[in-house]
Amino acid sequence: MFEAWVTVLISGLAMGAIYALVAGGLNLTWGVMNVVNMAHGVFLMLGAYITFMAWSYWGINPLFTIFLSFPILFALGALINRFLVRRTVGLASMLLTFGIFMVIENLAVVGFGGMYRSVRFFTGSYDIMGVFVSKPRIIAAGIAVAMSLLTYWFLKKTKIGVAIRAISLDRMMAEQCGVNTNQICTITFGIGAAQPAVAGSLMSLIFAFNPMLGRVFLVKAFAIVVLGGMGNFLGALIGGLTIGLVEAVIAFSGNLHLSEAAGFIIIILILLLRPSGIMGRRQ
Amino acid sequence: MLEANGLRICYGAVPAVHDVTFKVQEGQIVSIIGANGAGKTTLLKAIAGVQRISAGRISFLGEKLDGLPANQIVTKGISHVPEGRHIFSELSVKENLLIGAYTVKDASEVEKKLRSVYKTFPILEERSAQRGGTLSGGEQQMLAIARGLMSGPRLLMLDEPSLGIMPTVVRQIFDIVKKLRSQGTTVLLVEQNVKKGLEIADKAYVLQTGRCVLEGTGDELLRSDMVRKHYLGL
Amino acid sequence: MIKDVARSLWALGWMGGGAIAAFVVLLLVAPWVVSPYVVSLFMAMFMYIVVCSSWNIISGFTGYVSFGHVVFWGVGAYVTAVLVWKFNYPWPLAVMLGGVGSAFLATIVSYPILKLTGIYFAISMLALAEAIKILTSHFRSVTGGGGGIYLRPMASLNILYLMMGFLALAVVLVCYSITHTKFGRSLLTIREDETAAESLGINITRRKIQALILSGLFPGIAGGIYVMNVCFIDPATAFDISITVNIILMTTFGGIGTIIGPVLGPVAFTALSEFLWASFPFLHRAILGAILIAMVMGMPNGIMPFMVRFAQWVGIREFFSRRREASQ
Ligand SMILES: Nc1ncnc2c1ncn2[C@@H]1O[C@H](COP(=O)(O)OP(=O)(O)O)[C@@H](O)[C@H]1O
Ligand SMILES: [Mg+2]
Numbered sequence: 001m002f003e004a005w006v007t008v009l010i011s012g013l014a015m016g017a018i019y020a021l022v023a024g025g026l027n028l029t030w031g032v033m034n035v036v037n038m039a040h041g042v043f044l045m046l047g048a049y050i051t052f053m054a055w056s057y058w059g060i061n062p063l064f065t066i067f068l069s070f071p072i073l074f075a076l077g078a079l080i081n082r083f084l085v086r087r088t089v090g091l092a093s094m095l096l097t098f099g100i101f102m103v104i105e106n107l108a109v110v111g112f113g114g115m116y117r118s119v120r121f122f123t124g125s126y127d128i129m130g131v132f133v134s135k136p137r138i139i140a141a142g143i144a145v146a147m148s149l150l151t152y153w154f155l156k157k158t159k160i161g162v163a164i165r166a167i168s169l170d171r172m173m174a175e176q177c178g179v180n181t182n183q184i185c186t187i188t189f190g191i192g193a194a195q196p197a198v199a200g201s202l203m204s205l206i207f208a209f210n211p212m213l214g215r216v217f218l219v220k221a222f223a224i225v226v227l228g229g230m231g232n233f234l235g236a237l238i239g240g241l242t243i244g245l246v247e248a249v250i251a252f253s254g255n256l257h258l259s260e261a262a263g264f265i266i267i268i269l270i271l272l273l274r275p276s277g278i279m280g281r282r283q
Numbered sequence: 284m285l286e287a288n289g290l291r292i293c294y295g296a297v298p299a300v301h302d303v304t305f306k307v308q309e310g311q312i313v314s315i316i317g318a319n320g321a322g323k324t325t326l327l328k329a330i331a332g333v334q335r336i337s338a339g340r341i342s343f344l345g346e347k348l349d350g351l352p353a354n355q356i357v358t359k360g361i362s363h364v365p366e367g368r369h370i371f372s373e374l375s376v377k378e379n380l381l382i383g384a385y386t387v388k389d390a391s392e393v394e395k396k397l398r399s400v401y402k403t404f405p406i407l408e409e410r411s412a413q414r415g416g417t418l419s420g421g422e423q424q425m426l427a428i429a430r431g432l433m434s435g436p437r438l439l440m441l442d443e444p445s446l447g448i449m450p451t452v453v454r455q456i457f458d459i460v461k462k463l464r465s466q467g468t469t470v471l472l473v474e475q476n477v478k479k480g481l482e483i484a485d486k487a488y489v490l491q492t493g494r495c496v497l498e499g500t501g502d503e504l505l506r507s508d509m510v511r512k513h514y515l516g517l
Numbered sequence: 518m519i520k521d522v523a524r525s526l527w528a529l530g531w532m533g534g535g536a537i538a539a540f541v542v543l544l545l546v547a548p549w550v551v552s553p554y555v556v557s558l559f560m561a562m563f564m565y566i567v568v569c570s571s572w573n574i575i576s577g578f579t580g581y582v583s584f585g586h587v588v589f590w591g592v593g594a595y596v597t598a599v600l601v602w603k604f605n606y607p608w609p610l611a612v613m614l615g616g617v618g619s620a621f622l623a624t625i626v627s628y629p630i631l632k633l634t635g636i637y638f639a640i641s642m643l644a645l646a647e648a649i650k651i652l653t654s655h656f657r658s659v660t661g662g663g664g665g666i667y668l669r670p671m672a673s674l675n676i677l678y679l680m681m682g683f684l685a686l687a688v689v690l691v692c693y694s695i696t697h698t699k700f701g702r703s704l705l706t707i708r709e710d711e712t713a714a715e716s717l718g719i720n721i722t723r724r725k726i727q728a729l730i731l732s733g734l735f736p737g738i739a740g741g742i743y744v745m746n747v748c749f750i751d752p753a754t755a756f757d758i759s760i761t762v763n764i765i766l767m768t769t770f771g772g773i774g775t776i777i778g779p780v781l782g783p784v785a786f787t788a789l790s791e792f793l794w795a796s797f798p799f800l801h802r803a804i805l806g807a808i809l810i811a812m813v814m815g816m817p818n819g820i821m822p823f824m825v826r827f828a829q830w831v832g833i834r835e836f837f838s839r840r841r842e843a844s845q
Binding site for chain 3: 036084088090091092094095096098099100101102103105106107109110218219222223226255257258260261264265267268271272
Binding site for chain 2: 159162163165166169170172173174175176177178179180181
């Protein structure tokens with residue numbers, strides 16, 4: 001029994017690490033640009049397909065495909081920002097990005113077909129003293145955490161990272177310090193698209209997917225961002241791990257549906273009780 | 284060095300500044316004074332490129348400035364220290380300064396600027412790891428000025444640096460402004476504190492409800508009846 | 518209040534009264550002239566007029582943009598379906614109780630959720646809809662679970678169509694008359710500036726709650742009528758976010774915050790979406806998405822300003838300007 005619980009906790013945390021990556025991208029565009037990106041789910045789905053294609057057609061090791069999904073979705077995100085999102089914020093951006101979601105998802109159904117795909121590359125589990133951890137999960141989670149920390153480092157330590165954080169606090173002032181805020185926002189949106197794409201690549205290792213993959217994350221990622229505090233970059237990581245864990249525990253207690261609802265109920269509770277999030281300092 | 288001709292600046296359809304013309308000579312401190320709502324902040328915002336002008340022309344060192352995005356105006360050599368300071372509250376003091384030097388490409392140059400700014404404002408070096416939002420009002424004002432200096436501007440625009448700050452600190456800040464002039468930085472100063480603003484100024488303009496009603500050297504204006512009556516209450 | 522409403526209806530005058538009479542006549546005659554397919558198309562159009570006009574009360578008039586309005590429609594559909602399926606209620610009663618159910622949901626969530634504003638309100642409505650979708654799948658014994666509920670056909674298409682038509686008419690008249698009451702004006706004031714509204718002595722909390730309840734009531738009835746027509750409901754259909762987006766899309770297209778907007782939008786889009794289905798069966802969602810993008814980018818105020826300009830151009834300014842005043 002004890003081993004079973006440890007297995008559940010580990011697998012929940014592993015899923016949470018991937019959630020955190022999805023939410024990290026969303027959090028970035030929301031916190032910095034005030035753009036609520038409803039299209040992050042399709043970026044994730046595209047990431048999964050990039051991995052699938054590269055692996056099945058060219059036989060590339062799926063782990064290396066994140067070096068494809070990141071730049072490709074970065075470029076797509078940058079283009080989308082440059083030509084569409086740029087001057088829209090808040091509610092208008094929600095509508096706009098939902099439109100983008102509709103277009104890309106539909107095109108994906110046409111292009112990739114509606115059938116389920118999977119990347120069965122890592123299989124089996126590690127057995128550590130009676131605790132079973134699925135190989136693909138643990139590998140994916142490791143990369144996801146590394147990616148989140150890398151982004152965190154980027155925001156903390158690089159010149160562009162500091163500029164991104166400055167824009168999130170006071171865009172006009174950042175502009176007056178000489179920051180080309182349009183350009184930096186394009187980079188931000190690019191990262192905001194590339195992060196979920198990497199998460200998608202990692203997810204393709206774990207389960208089968210079709211072009212609707214992103215839908216599950218449409219609201220769940222908001223739950224994580226709201227939980228961690230909008231614009232709080234470490235908060236998204238903690239929020240993701242929390243929701244992954246909560247879901248796994250509820251699911252293990254025998255209730256799959258309620259575990260799915262957990263995220264949404266958490267959103268509502270957090271917004272009502274503590275709108276700035278568990279880690280948030282400001283609203 | 285800076286010339287503004289026939290400026291007209293509107294918020295929506297309502298003009299806040301009508302037909303204002305003024306000049307800033309290199310190496311001087313130029314003050315713009317006027318009551319609350321006269322349009323002083325609006326004027327600086329227009330020069331900084333964050334407020335569009337509806338008519339007129341701004342030029343800096345013979346180059347046309349209006350129409351440029353704000354981030355390029357910094358590269359031309361103008362720094363704006365806005366009203367209300369606008370410190371990046373969640374960034375550390377040092378990060379605030381580094382953002383100020385965003386346009387400086389050379390890392391050793393940034394390091395040099397940082398050292399010189401720390402020398403002028405030693406308190407900032409002590410507080411360099413602290414979050415900007417946790418500083419006191421006076422320290423935030425110093426940080427805002429220091430951040431403005433980090434890009435190595437030829438013209439520094441200060442909007443109400445004395446607002447809401449203890450008198451001793453105000454004196455300190457005005458001393459620093461004078462020192463900056465002696466080091467070759469030109470200063471365009473906006474003040475509601477008319478006496479202080481005029482005492483320090485080489486040249487000054489009085490703005491009233493969006494119009495320039497008087498100009499002269501600081502001393503001339505301090506002695507003028509109009510200023511004495513309306514602004515100094517003498 | 519009642520006097521205001523009566524006066525506003527009186528103010529519709531001969532032209533307004535005539536338009537309503539003409540609509541009723543057309544509504545009654547249509548089933549004898551057009552095919553059942555067209556009748557169901559009309560019904561879908563009326564349904565969207567109901568939900569769009571209702572959404573417009575909380576989002577257009579009051580300024581609280583709901584990204585989860587489908588939840589009221591879905592709850593209404595489910596309440597009706599469950600009452601008929603499990604408890605053998607007579608279906609017309611069940612339809613009415615569908616409205617009661619959705620209004621009840623609006624009532625219980627209103628107080629806490631309306632404390633949030635802007636994006637936070639939008640997202641929590643979205644989360645509410647998603648949470649209820651999942652809970653509906655979960656409580657299988659009551660709701661039939663994820664597989665949905667199948668009903669025996671009980672009501673004829675024409676009856677349901679007429680109900681939907683009259684409901685649409687009623688909702689539009691309700692929207693029209695609340696803009697002429699103190700209640701309606703309070704909502705507009707809240708939209709412009711909540712703090713100012715409060716200082717004018719408006720009980721904003723109460724007004725917002727009333728607006729949300731009103732806004733949740735009618736979609737519930739429409740959901741009930743819908744489910745009696747298609748005889749099937751499952752969580753994925755009942756709480757589909759695409760319906761919410763359709764509502765926002767149509768209303769924005771027609772003109773958000775106006776009376777006529779949530780009517781024009783559904784009329785235009787039912788036709789358009791029928792056409793897209795028929796011509797581009799595999800790409801119609803992408804095309805709708807592209808239209809959504811184009812609208813946000815190109816005409817944030819919807820089609821009304823264009824219509825007004827066009828009307829002025831052909832010289833029927835009177836008609837439109839009066840309507841616009843009424844709606845503002
Ligand atoms: N963002 C704004 N929108 C509309 N009007 C403004 C705005 N900012 C300032 N104003 C108006 O412009 C005029 C000048 O304001 P401002 O430049 O701030 O004056 P000052 O800095 O001299 O106190 C005032 O009448 C003020 O009400
Ligand atoms: Mg001012």
